[in-house]
Amino acid sequence: MKNKYAYIQTGGGLERKEQPIDPLSKPSGPGDQESGPKRPETDSPSRDNLMKRMRKVDPKQAEKYRQRTGE
Amino acid sequence: MNSIRLFGIETEYGIAREDVETADPVVESMELVRAYLDGHFTRRWDYQGEHPHEDQRGFRVTELAQDKEEDLFAEQDAHRPFSFHEMKSDLVLPNGARFYNDHTHPEYSTPECRSLKDMVAHDRAGERILWIAAQRRNKVLGGPMVQLYKNNTDFHGHSYGCHDNYLVSRTLNFENLARGLMPFLVSRQLIAGAGKVGREAQERGFVPGGFQLSQRADFMETELGVDTMHNRPILNTRDEPHANRERYRRLHLIVGDANMCEYATALKIGTTRVVLDMIAGGLLPPCELDSPVQAIQALSRDPELNTLVKRKTGGMISGLDIQREYLNLARKFFIEMDEETNWILCEWEHVLDLLERDRLQLVGKIDWVTKWWLLETFSQAEAVGWDDPWLASLDLEYHNLDPDRSLFFGLEAEGRTTPLCQEQEIQKAMKHGPLDTRGGLRGLCVQRFEKDITSIQWEGVHFRGQNGGLHLDLLDHLEPVSVAQCRSVIEDAETPFDMMEAMVLKNS
Numbered sequence: 223m224k225n226k227y228a229y230i231q232t233g234g235g236l237e238r239k240e241q242p243i244d245p246l247s248k249p250s251g252p253g254d255q256e257s258g259p260k261r262p263e264t265d266s267p268s269r270d271n272l273m274k275r276m277r278k279v280d281p282k283q284a285e286k287y288r289q290r291t292g293e
Numbered sequence: 294m295n296s297i298r299l300f301g302i303e304t305e306y307g308i309a310r311e312d313v314e315t316a317d318p319v320v321e322s323m324e325l326v327r328a329y330l331d332g333h334f335t336r337r338w339d340y341q342g343e344h345p346h347e348d349q350r351g352f353r354v355t356e357l358a359q360d361k362e363e364d365l366f367a368e369q370d371a372h373r374p375f376s377f378h379e380m381k382s383d384l385v386l387p388n389g390a391r392f393y394n395d396h397t398h399p400e401y402s403t404p405e406c407r408s409l410k411d412m413v414a415h416d417r418a419g420e421r422i423l424w425i426a427a428q429r430r431n432k433v434l435g436g437p438m439v440q441l442y443k444n445n446t447d448f449h450g451h452s453y454g455c456h457d458n459y460l461v462s463r464t465l466n467f468e469n470l471a472r473g474l475m476p477f478l479v480s481r482q483l484i485a486g487a488g489k490v491g492r493e494a495q496e497r498g499f500v501p502g503g504f505q506l507s508q509r510a511d512f513m514e515t516e517l518g519v520d521t522m523h524n525r526p527i528l529n530t531r532d533e534p535h536a537n538r539e540r541y542r543r544l545h546l547i548v549g550d551a552n553m554c555e556y557a558t559a560l561k562i563g564t565t566r567v568v569l570d571m572i573a574g575g576l577l578p579p580c581e582l583d584s585p586v587q588a589i590q591a592l593s594r595d596p597e598l599n600t601l602v603k604r605k606t607g608g609m610i611s612g613l614d615i616q617r618e619y620l621n622l623a624r625k626f627f628i629e630m631d632e633e634t635n636w637i638l639c640e641w642e643h644v645l646d647l648l649e650r651d652r653l654q655l656v657g658k659i660d661w662v663t664k665w666w667l668l669e670t671f672s673q674a675e676a677v678g679w680d681d682p683w684l685a686s687l688d689l690e691y692h693n694l695d696p697d698r699s700l701f702f703g704l705e706a707e708g709r710t711t712p713l714c715q716e717q718e719i720q721k722a723m724k725h726g727p728l729d730t731r732g733g734l735r736g737l738c739v740q741r742f743e744k745d746i747t748s749i750q751w752e753g754v755h756f757r758g759q760n761g762g763l764h765l766d767l768l769d770h771l772e773p774v775s776v777a778q779c780r781s782v783i784e785d786a787e788t789p790f791d792m793m794e795a796m797v798l799k800n801s
Contacts, residue, residue, distance in 0.1 A: 270707055271703060271707070272667070272700070272703050272704060272707065273670075273671070273674065275698070275700060275703045276667070276671045276687055276690075276700065277675075278698075279683070279686050279687055279690045279698075280686060281681070281682055281683035281686055282682060282686065283686035283689055283690065284448045284682060284685035284686040284688065284689045285448075285682055285685075285686075286309075287307070287309055287442075287447050287448065287449075287689055288447055288449060288451070289307050289308075289318070289397070289398070289447035289449075289451045289453060290318055290366075290396060290397045290398075290451060291359075291362075291396070291451045291452065291453070291495075291496065291522050291523075292305045292395065292396045292397070292398045292451075292452065292453025292454055292522065293305060293395070293396060293453065293454040293456070293521040293522055293547065
């Protein structure tokens with residue numbers, strides 16, 4: 223369903239948001255372009271790489287992580 | 294109404310070395326910042342504009358709560374073979390941002406922005422710049438030893454900040470400002486919280502289990518105060534305007550979380566700007582809370598959003614209803630509005646509505662909902678409880694800047710987030726400041742005349758020259774017209790001397 227709020231102001235007026243961007247900033251091809259944001263697929267992340275990514279996380283990582291107090 | 298709209302975000306990143314048991318945090322943060330340099334570090338940042346002891350309430354404190362600890366660290370740091378300036382490694386980048394080592398955290402302060410679109414792009418540009426610095430540092434170290442986290446806690450009771458800043462008129466009475474903002478700030482975490490596993494207390498450790506909306510709520514200890522590292526206030530009273538002190542204040546908010554979702558960043562800054570406009574227009578807060586510190590923690594610790602907090606005048610109210618009352622006032626206040634304000638009010642309403650009836654639609658938009666969804670799915674699939682240390686580790690990895698490890702970037706790569714700016718806008722923001730703010734002018738000076746700059750800070754740039762050098766004062770370049778005029782002079786000049794001469798001619 224089209225989200226009527228899926229716009230943000232730009233210098234030249236309202237612009238449709240572009241689709242999610244690969245953080246490695248690989249250029250996206252025309253086939254990657256879709257119109258507007260979509261409803262998140264909130265059924266489960268298990269069928270994709272996210273669960274694999276989560277399983278790879280060292281369970282002790284937060285225990286080992288130490289920082290000094292900042293502001 | 295306050296017509297000057299300028300805001301910016303300062304983010305302190307967490308930094309970890311994964312190949313050694315203990316690393317020197319000063320050296321790691323310093324080396325990380327310097328890794329971004331192409332050449333040698335040259336000391337340029339001018340600290341004279343910094344006044345952390347000045348209080349908006351009209352006095353100056355003699356001591357900050359962190360002074361003793363800072364003195365102790367300074368004593369330790371004195372044994373290192375680096376000067377204070379070398380350890381800080383303060384850089385001003387060609388996009389007008391400041392990048393430096395602040396209290397052992399690499400800190401990226403965006404240039405001043407006027408639109409949410411620019412704000413989001415510059416916040417994302419900061420992530421990219423930090424990641425480039427980490428890659429270069431890791432190349433020297435020979436592997437992915439250094440990891441960076443855009444979060445606010447180490448799960449051991451140490452917090453570091455993500456501060457949002459707003460220029461407001463000095464004519465705005467500070468007591469009215471505080472009164473008008475307090476309930477909004479207490480409940481803003483519903484839309485801008487980054488989510489956290491477990492509970493913490495300032496330097497007193499971590500209690501595993503459960504999930505809360507905010508990373509910072511546990512560290513709020515008082516309503517108002519000038520401190521930032523201990524006894525943290527919901528509303529920081531530091532009076533350091535970085536603008537004409539007679540005319541402006543800088544509202545320096547330390548209560549917020551670092552957001553990964555662009556949408557949450559835009560709503561955090563946008564709704565706060567809207568509330569500030571209303572306060573400047575005479576808004577009385579829709580409610581006042583009996584105990585804001587208890588309330589911010591109680592609301593944070595209830596992801597079901599059922600908790601009610603006490604009103605000062607009696608009765609109870611939910612976090613959602615506090616936000617709704619502000620939104621309702623905004624709907625009445627902004628009769629005619631620009632497109633950005635319209636976007637803010639529409640999205641604010643949309644989010645509050647979805648938080649109540651179908652919050653999973655906010656996955657990829659609101660950080661705490663996104664993180665909760667990821668961790669809940671994992672918890673069920675792997676049959677691990679919320680008190681399992683693995684969940685806190687997943688929380689941490691949500692914020693990792695490494696695109697191959699970060700849970701947020703994993704989600705983004707799968708198209709499940711809602712980006713607000715395009716890739717080329719982020720790339721542009723890494724190199725150039727906003728065209729309509731003095732942040733862009735600062736960056737332009739760095740691009741054109743870096744070797745001539747002897748000192749630089751938020752309010753101006755000093756160039757080498759005869760009789761003490763040349764000074765470009767940015768203090769009053771706050772309006773777009775003034776910024777555009779100054780920009781054209783800088784662009785046309787061959788040297789700083791030409792630039793200053795042209796400025797004099799233009800003003801005569």
